[in-house]
Amino acid sequence: MADFEIPKLTEFQLIPHTKDGVMAHSQPYVAKPEFQESLGFPGELVDNWEEKAVEKLGDLVKGSRALQVFLDACVKCGACTDKCHYYLGTSDPLNMPVARQDLLRKVYRRYFTFAGKYFPKLVGAVDMSKDVLDQWYSYYHQCSQCRRCSVFCPYGIDTAEISMAAREIMDEVGQGQKYCNEIIGKVFKIGNNLGLPEPALVDTLEGLEEDVLEDDGVAVKFPVDVEGADVLVVTPSADFFAEPHIDGLIGYAKVFHAAGINWTLSSYASEAANFGMFIGSHANMQKVSLRIREAAQQLGVKRIVFGECGHAWRVAYSFLNTLAGPFDFLDPNYPVPQHIIEVTHDLIQRGAITLDKSANDEHRVTYHDSCNVARASRMGNIPGGQFVLPREVIKASVNHYYDMAPETVRESTFCCGGGGGLLTDDLMELRVKGAQPRMNALQHVVDEYDVNYLAAICAICKSQFAKVMPYYDFPMDMIGSVHGLVSNAIQLGVKE
Numbered sequence: 143m144a145d146f147e148i149p150k151l152t153e154f155q156l157i158p159h160t161k162d163g164v165m166a167h168s169q170p171y172v173a174k175p176e177f178q179e180s181l182g183f184p185g186e187l188v189d190n191w192e193e194k195a196v197e198k199l200g201d202l203v204k205g206s207r208a209l210q211v212f213l214d215a216c217v218k219c220g221a222c223t224d225k226c227h228y229y230l231g232t233s234d235p236l237n238m239p240v241a242r243q244d245l246l247r248k249v250y251r252r253y254f255t256f257a258g259k260y261f262p263k264l265v266g267a268v269d270m271s272k273d274v275l276d277q278w279y280s281y282y283h284q285c286s287q288c289r290r291c292s293v294f295c296p297y298g299i300d301t302a303e304i305s306m307a308a309r310e311i312m313d314e315v316g317q318g319q320k321y322c323n324e325i326i327g328k329v330f331k332i333g334n335n336l337g338l339p340e341p342a343l344v345d346t347l348e349g350l351e352e353d354v355l356e357d358d359g360v361a362v363k364f365p366v367d368v369e370g371a372d373v374l375v376v377t378p379s380a381d382f383f384a385e386p387h388i389d390g391l392i393g394y395a396k397v398f399h400a401a402g403i404n405w406t407l408s409s410y411a412s413e414a415a416n417f418g419m420f421i422g423s424h425a426n427m428q429k430v431s432l433r434i435r436e437a438a439q440q441l442g443v444k445r446i447v448f449g450e451c452g453h454a455w456r457v458a459y460s461f462l463n464t465l466a467g468p469f470d471f472l473d474p475n476y477p478v479p480q481h482i483i484e485v486t487h488d489l490i491q492r493g494a495i496t497l498d499k500s501a502n503d504e505h506r507v508t509y510h511d512s513c514n515v516a517r518a519s520r521m522g523n524i525p526g527g528q529f530v531l532p533r534e535v536i537k538a539s540v541n542h543y544y545d546m547a548p549e550t551v552r553e554s555t556f557c558c559g560g561g562g563g564l565l566t567d568d569l570m571e572l573r574v575k576g577a578q579p580r581m582n583a584l585q586h587v588v589d590e591y592d593v594n595y596l597a598a599i600c601a602i603c604k605s606q607f608a609k610v611m612p613y614y615d616f617p618m619d620m621i622g623s624v625h626g627l628v629s630n631a632i633q634l635g636v637k638e
């Protein structure tokens with residue numbers, strides 16, 4: 143099945159012996175010139191790219207005090223070394239977070255520190271060179287920007303920020319990644335990552351209305367471009383067609399139907415994902431975000447609600463107001479933006495929707511905290527709400543719920559292995575190996591509690607797990623949407 147070795151699942155998470163350079167070959171395809179240029183980057187490696195790369199690094203450090211502190215502050219304590227799922231799954235020492243950081247740090251030192259300028263060998267500083275660029279291209283595309291390492295770093299050094307900076311520099315000198323840059327281009331051209339045009343979207347949604355009517359006997363609507371609707375739902379485009387994502391979308395529609403909330407999707411902003419963050423490009427991240435603002439204004443909605451998508455929620459929760467605000471034209475009684483989990487949770491608390499847990503009795507459920515939700519955002523008005531609210535929604539929908547081991551969930555959660563713009567077939571070996579720690583934790587609850595449903599609120603996690611679980615002998619349909627469970631349990635009232 144695989145032309146690489148699949149890591150074993152073990153009783154305890156083992157820390158592997160290092161194997162130098164075993165993942166040096168792992169590189170994603172480089173973006174073609176037309177995709178580079180449509181995002182405002184040079185089509186291919188520019189002539190004086192070494193100079194340009196150093197110049198861009200200087201700009202980034204000057205523009206971000208955080209980045210400079212991250213590059214200056216590391217004391218090589220080693221606390222982060224065994225915290226990255228890619229190191230645990232691959233054994234490559236350059237996948238230790240501190241080593242990954244050092245790939246950029248050694249260039250930073252060479253050009254921007256006194257010691258590095260005059261005594262480079264003493265401080266491990268090196269010139270920008272083709273070998274360095276190759277290593278950057280490999281190993282900064284082996285970081286899913288999950289931020290797990292930063293939780294354990296006594297200085298809070300965030301490798302994700304360093305990885306974003308490296309990718310931004312590579313884009314600026316003309317060596318961008320195909321997967322991310324093509325996808326961003328599709329959002330600008332068509333509105334979503336999938337390149338699903340408006341007529342196909344409308345068709346798909348009509349098909350869903352028919353499916354729900356047939357299955358549940360209730361005319362649940364999936365409205366699109368409805369002017370004057372109260373709520374604009376922005377969701378990952380995977381929700382429109384892929385399993386198990388689509389069950390989540392059906393769940394949102396049923397929640398709005400049951401609560402009598404007037405909502406709509408937008409064919410213009412038909413994508414919650416924002417891959418601009420993965421490539422560290424503020425300009426592209428802003429351009430994607432502005433589409434949501436424009437759609438909200440055109441449709442005249444009062445609220446914006448995000449569907450189940452991990453990094454989209456990070457961009458939305460942490461940056462949307464800065465990137466595309468102010469949202470002073472929306473109803474001030476609701477947070478901008480709001481997560482669908484917050485909406486459903488609130489309706490459950492107020493008794494505005496009714497759930498029959500027994501509808502999910504075949505499911506023995508555990509929950510995967512998605513990195514970007516867990517470590518880069520919050521939900522509700524309580525500390526740790528991003529951990530509490532999804533679990534409360536699940537527990538209101540099912541009778542059998544079991545958490546995975548504490549060191550593998552909540553702020554210590556392991557990445558699915560496909561985040562940060564790495565969900566591409568050219569990185570399959572990395573994705574399978576990087577999933578090992580999560581699969582290990584899952585195996586334990588399968589053994590102990592017969593868990594048969596892994597719930598998630600991230601489109602990337604869902605796609606990644608559906609693909610990699612069979613490598614670890616789990617069925618691919620074990621992964622499901624949280625709102626898929628809500629969809630099964632919700633009581634819709636009078637049938638037609």
Ligand code: SF4
Nearest residue numbers: 226285286288289291
């Ligand atoms: S951010 Fe995540 S993927 Fe990147 S080095 Fe840290 S733990 Fe590894």
Ligand code: SF4
Nearest residue numbers: 216217219220222295
């Ligand atoms: S935990 Fe922080 S300070 Fe320690 S080696 Fe890692 S990045 Fe450096």
